[in-house]
Amino acid sequence: MADNRTDCLQTCLICLQQMMERFPYNPPWEALRVAIEAELDTCETAAARTEPKPKQVCVCCRLRPATLKCGFCAQCEAIYESLPARIVDGRCGCGHPARETHVYRRRSDDGDRMFCSADCCAVDYAEVMSIFLDMWHRKVEHA
């Protein structure tokens, strides 16, 4: 999902964080970390707004056409807000470690739910919308 530039920046950030843990109190490294994180955010935002390949279906609802490079349609992207993985400390609510450069958050009044990948979002979407998806698939098959 991530492009080469994002991968390089992510690798660089991990190396830098390891260096900072081993040799703390070095202000230039902190400034560099902030700069890389800012650059990474720019990459992720730009990547998310790029048009995907035609005829690709949304990786979440698996019905609508994907309109974003991350593979989501606009509606699913609105439900599952994308956040940088580092802010959830590498692990999210579904129990898996973060697998991608970002995680997804679905808002809930009794506590937000975090998902580590588009696959986990798809599982959640299928569970929440199960009644509609069952009816829709039955109708489509019947037609």
Add this chain to the structure above:
Amino acid sequence: MIHTKTTTRTMIRTMLLTFQLRSVVEQTVKCETLKRIIDERVRTKELASFAVWGVQREEAHACMRIQIDYARDTSNIQFNGSLPEDEYSLGDTRQLDLEEDEPIETCRIWREAIDWFVRLCDAHDLSLAWSVRWTAQADRAELCKTYGLAQVSFTDKTEGGPAKAIPNSLFSELSAMFAFSGDMASDEGV
């Protein structure tokens, strides 16, 4: 001061809740009377629920019931600043009308679920209708007279069919129950 803060907090929450309910109406039946009922009867806690039905030949095969539980407000909206003793607010929320194009957030899960509901009704050639239920404290006869309402005449076929509740992600007071008839679930007879 505490009373003023509580009043202001309640008014803002009621306004946002009203906006959420109006957006449900706008996404489904788009009826101005129902919007007016929401505007006027949520703040007085007289509207218990409203339902949007998918109807065909006097039979309702799909139902979306929006339930309002006024006692269940678990929000943690707090105001950190302290308001002065002589600060007053409007007693009438209608005077705090929101601009139509103001970007107020509504529950995205509900938006998606309601979109599915409308799409399914459309796919099964069901026309949308609505109904309301009043709370026990409301003067039902008077309210029905005010808004020109009559007893629902169609048959509810959704009882015993598949159903699912979807809570609102922004307001714990709100829940939506979606139900379909057995006929619609098996795609026979609708």
